[in-house]
Amino acid sequence: MTESKQFEKFYRMFRELSKVVHSTSKTDLNEVLKLIVSNTTQGLDAKGAALCIFNKNTDYFHIRASYGIDEKYIALEPLTGKRFIPWPDKNHSIQIITDILNAYRVKYPQEAWDIGIRMMLDVPLVIDNRVFGFIRAYFNEKKRFSDDELDFMAAVTEQCACAIDHNDRIKFYTLRYNQLATKVDRLSSLGRMAAGIAHEINNPLTGILLYSSNLFKKASEDGPFKEGLKIIMEETQRCKTIIQGLLEFSREKKPEKVEANINTIIEKALALMENEFFIKRIEIKKNLDPDIINFQLDDNQIEQVIINMLLNAIHAVNEKGRIGIRSKMNAQEKSVLIEIQDNGHGIPQGKLKKIFEPFYTTKAHGTGLGLAVSYGIIKNHKGTVNILSEKATGTLITINLPIMNKTNKITAKG
Numbered sequence: 001m002t003e004s005k006q007f008e009k010f011y012r013m014f015r016e017l018s019k020v021v022h023s024t025s026k027t028d029l030n031e032v033l034k035l036i037v038s039n040t041t042q043g044l045d046a047k048g049a050a051l052c053i054f055n056k057n058t059d060y061f062h063i064r065a066s067y068g069i070d071e072k073y074i075a076l077e078p079l080t081g082k083r084f085i086p087w088p089d090k091n092h093s094i095q096i097i098t099d100i101l102n103a104y105r106v107k108y109p110q111e112a113w114d115i116g117i118r119m120m121l122d123v124p125l126v127i128d129n130r131v132f133g134f135i136r137a138y139f140n141e142k143k144r145f146s147d148d149e150l151d152f153m154a155a156v157t158e159q160c161a162c163a164i165d166h167n168d169r170i171k172f173y174t175l176r177y178n179q180l181a182t183k184v185d186r187l188s189s190l191g192r193m194a195a196g197i198a199h200e201i202n203n204p205l206t207g208i209l210l211y212s213s214n215l216f217k218k219a220s221e222d223g224p225f226k227e228g229l230k231i232i233m234e235e236t237q238r239c240k241t242i243i244q245g246l247l248e249f250s251r252e253k254k255p256e257k258v259e260a261n262i263n264t265i266i267e268k269a270l271a272l273m274e275n276e277f278f279i280k281r282i283e284i285k286k287n288l289d290p291d292i293i294n295f296q297l298d299d300n301q302i303e304q305v306i307i308n309m310l311l312n313a314i315h316a317v318n319e320k321g322r323i324g325i326r327s328k329m330n331a332q333e334k335s336v337l338i339e340i341q342d343n344g345h346g347i348p349q350g351k352l353k354k355i356f357e358p359f360y361t362t363k364a365h366g367t368g369l370g371l372a373v374s375y376g377i378i379k380n381h382k383g384t385v386n387i388l389s390e391k392a393t394g395t396l397i398t399i400n401l402p403i404m405n406k407t408n409k410i411t412a413k414g
Contacts, residue, residue: 029167033065036160041068043152046137053133070115076108087124087131095122098142116140123153125161202243209236255298255380262327262336263288265299269306285324292329292336295403305374309340309397316344338399347389
């Protein structure tokens, strides 16, 4: 065969293989592997070929596809011993086995000899610099391989590794999606049930609060019931606050978006919290970007988020602490950044993942719903929230909101 014809054959086979490997995810991986071993056999004029993948459970390479090899020999798998691992060199080069009767890489040398095999070629399958499999080509006679043949095999195994990796990723994400879908469905059902229960509990709590308030007004100041009724009223009100928070969390109210400015919302939230800062002697450092433009958002919901974050910062710093709040326009990414930083006690790393979960709180009298509701509001605005914290150093909360107008395009300043 002339070099041009051989090159044309390699090119045709590689193109066919590449087309199948990079086709839709519905392509059967087993069919792809069969095509790979058949193309390997034909491209190298070999007797046959086998494709083996490493199995972590057995510590052996097991055959996934074969072509042209006697079934009795294939049934002897695994075709390699444990000495086969690791690959002979760090560069993962192609291994040419000419003395099959004495090669440690061949587990059944006599059986291979008996079916006419005189030479083998092992080509590694590599992902992330790790050999996870190999293609073994079998030959009836010893031969020399041209650079084109070796390049062809290198290209084939690269495509094969891509196909297997692609298939593994699809399986992983499909499994992950199914797990998340099941979890979301379960949480959705739980949320609807919780909302129903909360609504039912809310009514008798209202009655308890009403009657205890009336009795409190009528009870004598020096009598034994005044203090007890006061406790009943306080605890009932606390229950109502928790129930209200749960109802707000389960509803996930759709944002009522209007043209608003983040700086204006921050200023309003700070004004509402001014007395709290003054009483606890907390220093506020404000740095608001004057270039921030108006865009579509629910100003009431975002104000609620900022107040929730500030309340958590106040709790963290206690008295004589420092809280910084900053806004920043990012015209390139079409977003606005809000940062709230405190020098409080911080959040332990093991608890960071839990802070947005409903009812998780570190406060003695907290409901554990403030951050969960805030997270839902930010998510409904297509934004993100990240928290960095270090114990005894402080916490940095970063909120990123995409800038959108009614046509979902960034608007120019002014």
